[in-house]
Amino acid sequence: MSTPILHGFPKSTYVWTARAALSLAGIEHDFVSIMPPDHRSASHLTRHPFGKVPSLTNPALYEAAAIVRWAHEVGDASLFPADPIDAARVDGLVSCVGSYAYRAIVSGWLFAFVWAKGERDEAAYEVAQQAIREVLGVFEAQASGPWLVGDSLTAADLYLGPLLFVLLINDDGKALLAEYPKLQDLVSALQAHDAFMRVSYLNA
Ligand SMILES: N[C@@H](CCC(=O)N[C@@H](CS)C(=O)NCC(=O)O)C(=O)O
Structure with missing residues (x-):
């Protein structure tokens, strides 16, 4: 091939x-x-x-x-667990990244505020940060730690992980992530994973 x-x-x-x-x-x-x-x-x-x-x-x-x-x-x-229920949970979290997490972190925070030019509307920024908390709280509550589902890396981690790295772009993002210990552990586990980091956008 x-x-x-x-x-x-x-x-x-x-x-x-x-x-x-x-x-x-x-x-x-x-x-x-x-x-x-x-x-x-x-x-x-x-x-x-x-x-x-x-x-x-x-x-x-x-x-x-x-x-x-x-x-x-x-x-x-x-990348998907053998157990059917766990595999379905992975699918659910992947869907949550596409439907909720990407919007909150990339569209609603990174593009709308961090990369935006001009004066910041502080009230709107707080709403955007709160939207991230609502999403991350759901992942944190469900995470096994450090991985989202079960005791090994799955597709769910490959979807959420890059979004969590977006938060490392500045102190506000780092402070948000620090509110979620299991998600911080996920970032650390991914940082230690050569195959994941080798293709990171951080190298781009
Ligand atoms: N549903 C797509 C979403 C991919 C996506 O949103 N990619 C963004 C970049 S991170 C993109 O193509 N943006 C260009 C645009 O929306 O015009 C997938 O899961 O692959």
Whole structure:
């Protein structure tokens, strides 16, 4: 089989998730960096019809979930627990990252405030921080520690982990994370995981 090629923004959390799944599974891949607005180009739309990243070629797959699932099925790492209920819990947490955590941390905090220019609306910033607390509190309550489900790394950790690293960008984010000891332990466990860190957006 030809070498898989992953296309994406170097700093994307979802790209890190997908690359981490390949890396943990022992699937060598090439990474092709694309930057906005190229994710809307005709050539990228052939790879991802909704103009998002990540996408993979060899085999052609789009959406992080598809890439993570393929890595789990064909690679060396088990990213979903064998127990059906635990596997379903992983799916639930992955869905929560896409539906709630990404919005709170990336759209509602990083883009809206940390990277935004101009004077900050402090009341709105506090609301944004509170939205992160609401999401992280749910993950903290459910986490086994250090991993989210069970006693080993799963796809759920590969999804939430890159978002937790976003919080390390400044002191406010670090203070938020410090409120959640099990999630801090998750970050430490991931920091010690070579296959995860090797494809980190921190290296991009
Ligand atoms: N549902 C997608 C979401 C991926 C996603 O939102 N990627 C962001 C970068 S982190 C993106 O492509 N943003 C470009 C845009 O929304 O225009 C997945 O799970 O792969």
